[in-house]
Amino acid sequence: MNLSGILKPEAVKVIGAASSKKRLLHDLGELAQQAYGLDAPLVVEALQERESLGPTGVGHGVALPHARLQGLGDVTGAFILLEKPVDFDSVDRQPVDLVFALFAPQDAGVEHLKALALVSRTFRDAGICKKLRSNTDPAILHAILTADQGVQAA
Template sequence: MQIESLLTLERTRSNQDANSKRGALELLAQVIVQDLPTIEADDLFRRFLARERLGSTGIGHGIAIPHCRINSGTGAIGALITLTQPVEYDSIDAEPVDILFAMLVPEEAHDEHLKNLAALAGALTRSEFRQRLRAAGDNSTLFQAAIS
């Protein structure tokens, strides 16, 4: 899986403000629906929260990969935000999160979902990749850092 197959510049936001995990998830939902108006922000936010109740999507090193299944008629969709200040996230390493990469997959795409999550987690756990994302000062630079 290539990150550029999931992500667009329109769904990439650098240096965003959120005061909590819920706030960050709400922000992610808003970013996605601005680019894909067929998806409802409230529904997407509820799906993110439902997934978090099963277990935190915070994978460590300040990274979270919130994800859910949707009936959008599209393929897998990604969105990336970085936060100006990390938020508590109940991550596996108890560290707060400042990079969130959301992934939405069609309801029926079970194998694709798992493969994409594994590939994304692999990329995001590389220190140099995280450093590039954190150093990006604007949306375009963040997008380029994510896909290169």
């Protein structure tokens, strides 16, 4: 498994700023609808439900919101780069500017976990995060995220 199988080029977006975490989740829902034809309100609801269990801001300006969705066939992702970071209730209390959302089928067991581990490892790489933060072209961001960096799911 690699990110090129999860992330479509049209699921990568740069946003100047989000007024709040809730607004950012709505932006992710809209992006998932545009890129994958998912129902934006259902995506937002699922992401908010997951956030209510505990924030998915993992630190160092990175958030990895994720949700399981009924009727989804494959694990998919969406990436947003925020030019102005937003508070996301992260574990380190720092605002986030790199947001990778992962959407999995309701019954996806190990595939969802593998994808989440892959995304997590990718964003733990300070070099990748630095490259992402220094680019605002969605095509370049997609290329950075999907380049074979030796990061593989277990």
